[in-house]
Amino acid sequence: MIDGSAAPADSNDSGTADLPLASDGSEQSPISPAHASASPAAAAPPLAAANLETTSKTNGGFGKRTKAMRKAMVKDRSNQVCVLFVGRGSCRFGDKCNRSHDLAKWMAEHRRDDAPGSCPLFEAYGFCRFGLTCRWGRGHVEDDGVTNKNLAAQVDAFPDECNEVPLKVFHALRRRKLDLRRAKAAQAEVKAAAAAAETGPGEFDFPAARAKVTGLPFDDVRKRIDFSNKLYLAPLTTVGNLPFRKVAVDMGADVTCGEMAIASSLLQGRRTEWSLLRRHKAESIFGVQIASGYVDQFAKVCTAMRAAELNVDFVDINACCPLDMVVNKVMGSGLLARRKRIISLARVGATMLDVPLTFKLRLGMDEPMVHTLLPELAAAGVAAVSIHGRTRAQRYTQQASWDYMIETAKAADLPVIGNGDLYSYEELDAYMNQPGLTSVMVGRGALIKPWIFTELKERRHWDISSSERFDILRSFANEGLKHWGSDSQGVETTRRYMLEWLSFLYRYVPVGCLEVLPQHMALRPPAFVGRNELETLLASDNAADWVRITEMLLGPAPASFTFVPKHKSNAWSTTANA
Numbered sequence: 001m002i003d004g005s006a007a008p009a010d011s012n013d014s015g016t017a018d019l020p021l022a023s024d025g026s027e028q029s030p031i032s033p034a035h036a037s038a039s040p041a042a043a044a045p046p047l048a049a050a051n052l053e054t055t056s057k058t059n060g061g062f063g064k065r066t067k068a069m070r071k072a073m074v075k076d077r078s079n080q081v082c083v084l085f086v087g088r089g090s091c092r093f094g095d096k097c098n099r100s101h102d103l104a105k106w107m108a109e110h111r112r113d114d115a116p117g118s119c120p121l122f123e124a125y126g127f128c129r130f131g132l133t134c135r136w137g138r139g140h141v142e143d144d145g146v147t148n149k150n151l152a153a154q155v156d157a158f159p160d161e162c163n164e165v166p167l168k169v170f171h172a173l174r175r176r177k178l179d180l181r182r183a184k185a186a187q188a189e190v191k192a193a194a195a196a197a198e199t200g201p202g203e204f205d206f207p208a209a210r211a212k213v214t215g216l217p218f219d220d221v222r223k224r225i226d227f228s229n230k231l232y233l234a235p236l237t238t239v240g241n242l243p244f245r246k247v248a249v250d251m252g253a254d255v256t257c258g259e260m261a262i263a264s265s266l267l268q269g270r271r272t273e274w275s276l277l278r279r280h281k282a283e284s285i286f287g288v289q290i291a292s293g294y295v296d297q298f299a300k301v302c303t304a305m306r307a308a309e310l311n312v313d314f315v316d317i318n319a320c321c322p323l324d325m326v327v328n329k330v331m332g333s334g335l336l337a338r339r340k341r342i343i344s345l346a347r348v349g350a351t352m353l354d355v356p357l358t359f360k361l362r363l364g365m366d367e368p369m370v371h372t373l374l375p376e377l378a379a380a381g382v383a384a385v386s387i388h389g390r391t392r393a394q395r396y397t398q399q400a401s402w403d404y405m406i407e408t409a410k411a412a413d414l415p416v417i418g419n420g421d422l423y424s425y426e427e428l429d430a431y432m433n434q435p436g437l438t439s440v441m442v443g444r445g446a447l448i449k450p451w452i453f454t455e456l457k458e459r460r461h462w463d464i465s466s467s468e469r470f471d472i473l474r475s476f477a478n479e480g481l482k483h484w485g486s487d488s489q490g491v492e493t494t495r496r497y498m499l500e501w502l503s504f505l506y507r508y509v510p511v512g513c514l515e516v517l518p519q520h521m522a523l524r525p526p527a528f529v530g531r532n533e534l535e536t537l538l539a540s541d542n543a544a545d546w547v548r549i550t551e552m553l554l555g556p557a558p559a560s561f562t563f564v565p566k567h568k569s570n571a572w573s574t575t576a577n578a
Helices: 067-073 083-088 103-109 120-125 167-174 181-199 206-214 242-251 263-267 271-277 295-307 332-337 339-352 374-380 402-411 425-432 444-448 452-458 466-484 488-505 533-538 543-554
Strands: 077-081 231-233 255-262 285-291 314-319 357-362 384-388 416-419 439-442
Touching: 077 103, 120 466, 167 295, 181 206, 181 295, 181 339, 206 339, 231 452, 242 255, 242 452, 242 466, 242 488, 255 263, 255 271, 263 271, 263 285, 263 295, 285 295, 295 314, 295 339, 314 332, 314 339, 332 339, 332 357, 339 357, 339 374, 402 416, 402 425, 425 439, 425 452, 439 452, 444 452, 444 488, 466 488, 466 533, 466 543, 488 543, 533 543
Parallel strands: 231 255, 231 439, 255 285, 285 314, 314 357, 357 384, 384 416, 416 439
Antiparallel strands: none
8 A cells, every 4th residue: 555666866967957047048056146156265264263253344244253152162171182183184273273283192091992893984985084082983093092094084984964055154054145136036936926916816826936937948847746655754853853754665655855944044144054954865855844924035045055955855844833932933833824825935946946846844823724725735836735634732641533634634725644643554544545645744753663664564563672672763863963063072962862862862661561452542541561671761751861872882871961851741751961
């Protein structure tokens, strides 16, 4: 029933086939000519610690740094080695550098080499870009500090990932040098359509609008995606990171989507926000999710993504997130209360994007109403929608309304993907063995048991052993170290995200311990003793035990380490100190 096959994404597709046209008919880069001609060397160098009192002109036009940011930047990092000095033998900051240049002293006093096992980067690629700073450095660094520099110089730093944003795009964003002619043209078309709708009946002709904006005949050359009977891993904030998505793909997920990226942060050129759009090459059908509440803002993000030449298969707009801090900025499920706004976002996205546009929706704000919205989204050019079966007021309480989603899908003119509380193949059969839904999206069920995709495809309850579950955690750790790094900072970042995942993962009850099948997500069992010590440890609701699990894979946590789950509702004991 579930089609596990999917056409692999073309990793060589740069997405530049449809560039804005200059007045002479030639293709024009989304980065303005004045900026495109500037060499990287002409860009202002990174600020040294001693030169932090800067004006807004030298700070990319975004104002002075706050005192807290200045304090964080000038803190003592003498216990860290300067990677520039190690890699090149020199550092452009010289004596002003706040990291150590005394390699022998740093190795004797501060170098940590206490992680179990061997370096996953060195094992996978034959080199480790972190060299001396790697927590597994004993396997590829000699006593005199010599590492495999000749190999490191030949291999990409992220050989398994794509969507690395070029430096010129960050410069263009921070200096406001993006060519926004196409975005302004798209906004004009959407505004004209909205004005026409006020005076009389009429539908938005997005093929004609797209042809007018791009200057090219519309032939719908955009990538097409068939979501039918494909298992879709929901975009999950914090826990839906690239290493976790790689684990889900290994377990059978067909479609994946990056974490929610805030449009305003993308336009400010924040690297941390753009990193949410990175893609693992194993993700065959991959999309990025954007949270935006303003048409002009989303149009600029579309321009920036084209300039970055991202390799994505679709773009998803978040109209689902129930958090107050998101809703109050007219993003997430707050869009459901702004009908004209959400339609305008759909129109400008369908006009500008070279890939399909999708929406992730809730049933409504307080009462179900999304069925009235789908005809307008379909007419605006939206390729598909996924619906979470709760209103914004319900958050994640009460059961998801699958009956409402199925009836809505039957009347819709576009593919509808159902989402909410899916946890077994019996539930999948009940939802899919009737007309309506195109496919299903799995969210928290994948966090609690990531092998759910295997269970759904093979139609079985997998009595997975504790050692197999621990191997899945090991796989996440290895992917996390490849993604975030095998130095101390990368190890602790991997630890944090693993702990966030463990705050969901502990809720799994082994099939062999259940009296009744299938288990339902809403049912939380009492504490139990597993069939062996590891199974009992994995089921612990104590955050201190979660830290202990990470230490088995990543080595000892720092002495001052403290963990408080971000999703506190999913952890009964919410704080652990190392």
